[in-house]
Each structure stands twice: as C-alpha cells, then as structure tokens.
Amino acid sequence: MNRDRPKPVTIHEVAAHAGVSIATVSRALSGSVTVASATRERVLAAVEALRFRPSRLGQSLAEGRHAANGIVFPDLSGPYYAEVVLGYEEIAAELGSSVLILATHGRPDPTWRVLDLARRVDGMVLMGRTVPDSVVSQIADAGMPVVLVARPAVGESDTVSVDNDLGTRGLVEHLLGHGYERFAFVGDPAESPDVASRYAGFRAALLEKGCRPPSEPLRCAFDVASGQQAAVGALRRADRPQVLVCGNDETALGALEAAAELGLSVPDDVAITGWDDVMAARYAGLTTVRQPMRTLGATAARWLQERIAGAPVPVRRQVLQTQLIVRASCGSHDHEQ
Amino acid sequence: MNRDRPKPVTIHEVAAHAGVSIATVSRALSGSVTVASATRERVLAAVEALRFRPSRLGQSLAEGRHAANGIVFPDLSGPYYAEVVLGYEEIAAELGSSVLILATHGRPDPTWRVLDLARRVDGMVLMGRTVPDSVVSQIADAGMPVVLVARPAVGESDTVSVDNDLGTRGLVEHLLGHGYERFAFVGDPAESPDVASRYAGFRAALLEKGCRPPSEPLRCAFDVASGQQAAVGALRRADRPQVLVCGNDETALGALEAAAELGLSVPDDVAITGWDDVMAARYAGLTTVRQPMRTLGATAARWLQERIAGAPVPVRRQVLQTQLIVRASCGSHDHEQ
DNA sequence: GTGTCTATTGTAAGCGCTTTCAGAATATGT
DNA sequence: ACATATTCTGAAAGCGCTTACAATAGACAC
Numbered sequence: 001m002n003r004d005r006p007k008p009v010t011i012h013e014v015a016a017h018a019g020v021s022i023a024t025v026s027r028a029l030s031g032s033v034t035v036a037s038a039t040r041e042r043v044l045a046a047v048e049a050l051r052f053r054p055s056r057l058g059q060s061l062a063e064g065r066h067a068a069n070g071i072v073f074p075d076l077s078g079p080y081y082a083e084v085v086l087g088y089e090e091i092a093a094e095l096g097s098s099v100l101i102l103a104t105h106g107r108p109d110p111t112w113r114v115l116d117l118a119r120r121v122d123g124m125v126l127m128g129r130t131v132p133d134s135v136v137s138q139i140a141d142a143g144m145p146v147v148l149v150a151r152p153a154v155g156e157s158d159t160v161s162v163d164n165d166l167g168t169r170g171l172v173e174h175l176l177g178h179g180y181e182r183f184a185f186v187g188d189p190a191e192s193p194d195v196a197s198r199y200a201g202f203r204a205a206l207l208e209k210g211c212r213p214p215s216e217p218l219r220c221a222f223d224v225a226s227g228q229q230a231a232v233g234a235l236r237r238a239d240r241p242q243v244l245v246c247g248n249d250e251t252a253l254g255a256l257e258a259a260a261e262l263g264l265s266v267p268d269d270v271a272i273t274g275w276d277d278v279m280a281a282r283y284a285g286l287t288t289v290r291q292p293m294r295t296l297g298a299t300a301a302r303w304l305q306e307r308i309a310g311a312p313v314p315v316r317r318q319v320l321q322t323q324l325i326v327r328a329s330c331g332s333h334d335h336e337q
Numbered sequence: 338m339n340r341d342r343p344k345p346v347t348i349h350e351v352a353a354h355a356g357v358s359i360a361t362v363s364r365a366l367s368g369s370v371t372v373a374s375a376t377r378e379r380v381l382a383a384v385e386a387l388r389f390r391p392s393r394l395g396q397s398l399a400e401g402r403h404a405a406n407g408i409v410f411p412d413l414s415g416p417y418y419a420e421v422v423l424g425y426e427e428i429a430a431e432l433g434s435s436v437l438i439l440a441t442h443g444r445p446d447p448t449w450r451v452l453d454l455a456r457r458v459d460g461m462v463l464m465g466r467t468v469p470d471s472v473v474s475q476i477a478d479a480g481m482p483v484v485l486v487a488r489p490a491v492g493e494s495d496t497v498s499v500d501n502d503l504g505t506r507g508l509v510e511h512l513l514g515h516g517y518e519r520f521a522f523v524g525d526p527a528e529s530p531d532v533a534s535r536y537a538g539f540r541a542a543l544l545e546k547g548c549r550p551p552s553e554p555l556r557c558a559f560d561v562a563s564g565q566q567a568a569v570g571a572l573r574r575a576d577r578p579q580v581l582v583c584g585n586d587e588t589a590l591g592a593l594e595a596a597a598e599l600g601l602s603v604p605d606d607v608a609i610t611g612w613d614d615v616m617a618a619r620y621a622g623l624t625t626v627r628q629p630m631r632t633l634g635a636t637a638a639r640w641l642q643e644r645i646a647g648a649p650v651p652v653r654r655q656v657l658q659t660q661l662i663v664r665a666s667c668g669s670h671d672h673e674q
Numbered sequence: 675g676t677g678t679c680t681a682t683t684g685t686a687a688g689c690g691c692t693t694t695c696a697g698a699a700t701a702t703g704t
Numbered sequence: 705a706c707a708t709a710t711t712c713t714g715a716a717a718g719c720g721c722t723t724a725c726a727a728t729a730g731a732c733a734c
Contacts, residue, residue, distance in 0.1 A: 005480035005647075010690055021714045026692060033693090036712060051479070056456040057398045058690030061719045066394070068437070068457065075423065082419035086412065089440055093450065098457055100405070101438050103426055113430065119393040120405070120435055142388070143342035224616075253620070279561075280617035283590070310342075347720055358684050363722060370723090373682060395720030398689045 009050045011058075018046035029054065068098040069304055070117045070124040071297075072131070074105040074192070078222065078250060079278045080293060081127065084149065087297030088125060095305045097122070104130040111135050118144055123308045125149055125300045128192045145307035147300045151193045153317060158303045160318045162291045164194055167322035168201030171245065171273060171289055174324060176209055178331040180242040180271060183211070184234050186227060186255055187247020188219040195247040198275060202245055214241070220251060227254025228261075235262050235270060242271060243330075249274035249281045249288055256284055256329065267331040277325050287330035290323045346387045348395075355383035366391065405435040406641055407454045407461040408634075409468070411442040411529070415559065415587060416615045417630060418464065421486065424634025425462060432642045434459070441467040448472050455481055460645045462486055462637045465529045482644035484637045488530045490654060495640045497655045499628045501531055504659035505538030508582065508610060508626055511661060513546055515668040517579040517608060520548070521571050523564060523592055524584020525556040532584040535612060539582055551578070557588060564591025565598075572599050572607060579608060580667075586611035586618045586625055593621055593666065604668040614662050624667035627660045 015022040020039060027033045028043035035043075046052070060066050071088050073081045089099045102117050104110035114131050115138075118124065123145035126136060136154040140146045146157045153159040175183070183206060189196040199217055206213040220230035230251070231244055235258055246252035252274030259266050266272055274281055277290035299318060306313055352359040357376060364370045365380035372380075383389070397403050408425050410418045426436045439454050441447035451468050452475075455461065460482035463473060473491040477483045483494045490496040512520070520543060526533040536554050543550040557567035567588070568581055572595055583589035589611030596603050603609055611618055614627035636655060643650055663670065 024713060053456055055690050057394055061394045061398055062692040076419050082413050089438060098437050100435050101426060119390055280620050283617050283621040392720050399722040
C-alpha cells in the first residue's frame with residue numbers, strides 16, 4: 001500500500017561510512033573543535049553520500065535546548081495579531097530560532113495548550129488575553145523566559161506594549177477640538193487588556209477636560225458584525241451620541257455600517273473612530289490610531305532571545321507610541337486650511 | 338545576577354519520590370498499560386508534588402515522532418496567508434499537533450530554512466512560491482509527508498488549491514458583459530503560481546470570447562504601492578485599457594489610487610477588479626473574487642495528518658471553487674434591476 | 675497443596691546526538 | 705635522543721523518555 005517511510009540515516013552510519021567514530025562526525029559537522037582536514041573531508045563526503053541530516057531531537061536532547069520559541073495569541077483573523085506575529089517570526093528566524101504558534105481564542109483549555117507549548121520551546125511570548133496571570137507566573141517561575149506583549153506586566157517578565165492611554169487621549173482631545181460633547185465607547189474592556197486601557201484613557205481624558213463620559217461602554221466583540229449591532233443600539237436612542245469611539249477598526253467599520261443603515265451621515269450626524277489603522281480603514285475614511293505592530297513583535301523576539309541566552313538584563317518594560325490618523329469619519333477639517 | 342534557571346524535574350525524581358521505577362511512572366502517565374490504581378495514585382501524587390512535566394524531547398525521541406508539523410508561506414502581511422495559516426493551525430491543534438511556521442519571502446536561503454524546519458516536524462505544508470519543486474521532491478522523497486497549497490502539484494504530493502482558472506473566467510465573462518474590450522492584467526505571474534493561473538485564465542477567456550488579450554501583463558509586486566505604480570503607467574497611455582484586472586486586491590487598491598490621482602473615474606473611465614476579497618475591498622467598492630482561505634488551510638491540515646498517520650490514501654488533488662463578488666468598481670449594474 | 679494464569683512491576687535497551695575524558699600520535703624544544 | 709606540548713580521535717557517559725522482555729506474586733482450578 002503506502003510505501004513505508006525510509007528510515008532516516010543516523011550519525012552512526014555516517015561514521016561507519018567514513019571510518020571514524022560518531023564523535024568525530026559530530027565534531028566535523030559542528031565545527032566547534034578542530035578536526036584534521038583530511039578527516040573532515042571524509043566525513044563530509046559520507047554525509048553527502050548518505051544524505052545525512054542530523055536529528056533535531058537528538059541534538060536538542062543532548063544540547064539541552066530546543067532552539068525554538070513560541071508565540072501565543074488570541075487569533076490571527078484581524079491584521080493586528082498577524083502583523084505582530086510576522087514581526088516576531090522575522091526576528092526569531094534571523095536569530096536562529098524556529099517559531100511555534102498557538103492561537104487560543106475559542107479553543108478548549110487554552111491553559112493546557114500553553115503549558116504543552118512550553119515543553120517544546122526555550123522561551124515564549126504571550127500576547128493579550130490568552131491565559132490568566134497565574135499561568136504566566138507558573139511558566140515564568142518554572143524558569144522559562146517569557147515576554148509579554150500587549151498585556152499588563154506580571155511578575156518579573158519583560159513587557160512590551162503600546163501606549164493605549166496616551167493614544168486615546170490624543171484621539172479624544174482631537175475630537176473635543178471638533179466641539180463634540182456626547183461620547184460613547186464601543187468595545188468590551190474585558191475582551192483584551194488593550195481595549196481596557198483604551199477605555200480607561202477615554203474616560204480619563206474626557207473627565208480631565210470637563211466632559212462627562214458615558215457610564216458604560218457599549219460592550220461588543222472584535223468583529224464588524226458585533227460593532228454594527230452595538231452601534232445600532234446606541235444610534236437609535238433619542239440622545240444619540242455625537243461620537244462613537246470604537247475599540248478597534250473592525251468594530252468601527254461595523255459602526256459605520258450601522259450609521260448607514262439608519263440613514264445617518266458620518267461625520268455630520270455621528271462621528272466614528274477606530275484603532276489599528278487596518279487597510280480597510282483607509283478606504284472607509286476612518287479616523288483611527290496607528291500602532292507599530294511589527295515593532296511590537298520584533299522587540300519581543302529580541303528580548304526573548306536575550307533572556308534565553310541568559311543575558312543579565314534587568315526587567316524591561318517598553319511602551320511604544322501611537323500615531324493619530326485623521327480621516328473624514330471624525331468630522332470636517334475645513335478650518336484647518 | 339540572573340537567578341539561574343531551576344533544573345526541570347525528570348521522571349527519575351518522580352519515580353524515586355513515588356517509590357517505583359521510571360517505567361511505572363511512564364505507564365501511569367500514558368495510561369496505555371494497566372497500573373495498579375494504588376500505584377497510579379502514588380505516582381500522580383508525586384507528579385503533582387514535584388510539578389513534573391515530561392520532557393517533550395525525551396518523549397519525542399523515544400516515540401520517534403515530533404507531534405508537530407510545519408507550514409511554510411511567503412509572508413503574512415496580507416490577509417490571505419494569515420487566514421490560511423489560521424485555518425491550518427486550528428485544525429492541526431485540534432488533531433494534537435503543534436504548529437511551526439516559516440516565512441520565506443525576502444529571507445536569505447529559504448531552501449536551507451525549509452530543510453531545517455523539516456528536521457523538527459512530522460510533516461509539512463508548503464504554500465505558493467516558497468521553494469523550488471526540486472526541494473519539494475527532496476523532502477517528499479526523504480519520506481516526509483507533504484501537502485502543497487496554492488501551488489502546482491509536484492510528484493505524488495497531495496495538493497489543494499483554488500480554481501484560479503474558472504474564477505478568472507467568470508470574472509472576465511462578467512466584464513465582457515459590461516461591453517469592455519480593452520483589457521490589461523496587473524500583476525506578475527512569476528510572483529506566485531496563483532497569479533500565473535489567473536493570468537493564464539484571463540488570456541484564455543478573452544481569446545475564447547474573441548477578444549484580444551494584452552501581449553504582456555503589467556508586472557508588479559503584491560502590495561498597494563506597486564499596484565499603483567504599475568497602473569499609473571498603463572492609465573497614462575493613449576490607448577488606455579478599459580479594464581484593469583489585477584492579480585490580487587492589494588494591487589487593485591493601488592490601481593484605484595492611480596486612477597484617482599490621474600483624475601480618472603472608476604468605473605466610468607476605467608474598471609478595476611481584484612482578487613481575494615480582503616476587508617478593504619468591500620469599503621473600496623472593489624469587484625473581486627473571494628476564495629475559501631480558511632478551508633484551504635484546514636484541508637491541508639487534515640490531509641497532512643492522515644499522511645503522517647500513514648493512512649493508505651491515494652494521492653489527492655482538490656481544487657476549491659471561488660465566488661465572484663461584484664461591486665461598483667467594475668461598472669454600473671443598473672440594467673440588472 | 676500444586677500447577678497455571680494473570681496482573682503488575684522492574685530491568686534494561688534503545689531513540690540520535692554532544693561532550694568529557696583519556697589515550698594515541700605527532701610535533702617541539704633542548 | 706628524550707621529555708614535554710600539542711593535535712587529533714575514540715570510548716563512553718549521558719540527555720529524558722518509551723517499551724519490549726523478564727520476573728514476581730497473588731488468584732484460581734484441580
């Protein structure tokens with residue numbers, strides 16, 4: 001039936017073929033120790049002849065390291081996590097580590113999965129709301145290097161995130177400049193630490209400027225449909241808000257749809273803003289906040305590598321800055337001319 | 338300085354703690370063989386007490402399998418590959434495999450990287466234009482299960498892809514229905530097998546309908562900026578094409594920009610179409626072709642698992658169907674009412 | 675009570691590699 | 705020519721686990 005798999009050649013066969021011991025083969029290949037050049041030639045010839053590829057498992061077991069690390073994220077459906085992962089993978093590959101990925105969102109028993117991943121890597125990056133703090137501690141305490149991305153610091157772990165607070169303040173101040181007074185926030189702070197910070201910044205900024213924030217956010221999930229649904233509810237009310245500040249771009253795009261359905265014009269009847277600056281935001285004319293996603297991943301990769309190497313670096317926390325992207329959805333800018 | 342890493346506890350310590358041999362610990366944990374329940378209790382208690390987690394390396398080496406597989410793609414920047422990877426990871430995780438990822442685009446020595454990945458997995462998925470056919474053969478011949486996605490079949494490997502040909506024909510026929518006659522194709526067939534098929538389908542469809550296809554595609558990379566640049570060139574010509582059929586949505590979005598810059602109205606002065614139906618396409622009003630990206634990845638994951646399990650399945654080739662998404666950019670549809 | 679089964683556990687042989695330790699062989703110094 | 709370095713190589717001990725294979729002990733039938 002199925003041709004049985006050819007058994008891979010091992011270092012022993014290479015050694016036999018070259019007439020040396022396996023130790024010599026190992027040395028010839030690693031290049032770490034001096035091997036007589038004639039011997040090396042013979043070994044390499046044997047390797048070539050037998051198409052030998054050393055077993056990663058054997059190597060890793062002997063060396064005591066995986067030469068791999070992992071990144072855990074909620075999902076990959078929006079551009080946000082995909083970009084972070086890409087930035088991460090790029091640097092990790094450059095530094096010689098293979099990358100394992102794990103999406104937790106909607107999967108049974110994420111904790112188990114993350115702990116399982118921990119058995120296959122030398123270190124890992126944990127993003128956002130994937131596992132509870134207790135699991136982070138458990139992993140870190142077991143001696144595994146961990147870098148947190150887009151989630152609040154836990155214990156002594158390095159943490160890199162984006163300045164949601166300042167970004168949101170900038171956004172809110174811009175909106176106040178348009179003269180708006182009745183704000184609503186669309187998105188669930190419980191969905192991710194990022195959204196939580198954005199909501200907090202939103203409230204704080206409004207309060208500081210003497211504006212009354214809404215008592216509650218309009219909770220909804222991260223996708224277009226949820227945003228649309230949540231926005232419809234808010235826009236139907238008699239005291240309809242003048243601005244919908246949305247937790248991310250997908251939500252905001254949903255809000256734009258909701259406005260269109262209700263026959264409301266954006267930004268005249270209602271202003272709408274997002275967060276992330278996904279590609280669609282540009283075409284939808286959505287005012288939003290751009291964040292350095294690739295850098296987030298790349299920084300995490302570099303830090304993780306240093307931790308794995310055992311660099312005596314103090315705990316690091318970095319907060320990357322965002323950029324306000326003003327487009328049509330937040331109001332006319334004629335006066336700016 | 339840096340607190341040294343706690344040495345992980347091994348099966349030996351658990352065995353000592355429980356007063357049994359390591360074999361019994363292994364059996365108690367695997368559950369494959371009967372172990373007296375009193376003994377099992379003691380072992381589990383020891384595992385708990387010492388917080389023992391078996392080494393994946395030890396297990397894999399002894400079992401002779403990695404319980405992991407890999408997926409190789411050009412990059413993750415557009416939504417396309419990200420979605421495929423997500424679909425893949427979801428099913429692979431469900432089937433109990435960890436997932437390693439590898440992006441090749443713009444990296445030095447992709448072949449080396451893919452061969453290195455091959456040492457860490459039980460099987461792998463290769464997407465698009467990542468490595469040459471010779472490398473695919475080399476890996477497959479070495480006995481590693483391989484599934485190809487979005488690239489032409491090589492040897493005996495399972496292959497799953499999208500019907501670029503039929504999809505493009507449908508698109509072209511729709512465009513011909515609008516009465517257009519001068520077509521251009523934006524995108525480089527050398528960039529990916531998908532684009533190559535789309536270009537081929539494009540030419541074939543036009544020829545069949547008695548329409549003269551352009552002699553050359555307007556070659557450009559996969560991003561918005563490249564598309565824009567390529568389109569500007571074409572739209573400036575005296576005999577400007579009536580339609581720009583673009584290799585993917587990013588390219589098409591670039592073309593839309595080009596038209597805007599040149600003061601041309603879409604679709605009145607020039608019609609534009611894309612491929613992929615990314616989120617932005619909807620907001621840009623772009624006519625495009627949707628493909629089942631998640632399914633692509635999920636199918637690959639399932640097939641790969643079956644191959645790894647050694648199922649005596651004949652070689653499989655599946656071509657998934659696409660869906661034409663008509664929006665404003667290809668022309669008015671008043672007559673359809 | 676003796677013999678045969680069966681359930682349970684231990685012993686030990688790997689899985690494929692790296693690396694220490696020591697020995698052999700060659701080179702260097704006087 | 706002899707003592708001392710220096711180079712190179714092999715033997716063997718792991719790395720942490722799984723799994724034949726063997727051994728033990730209690731259960732059961734007669």
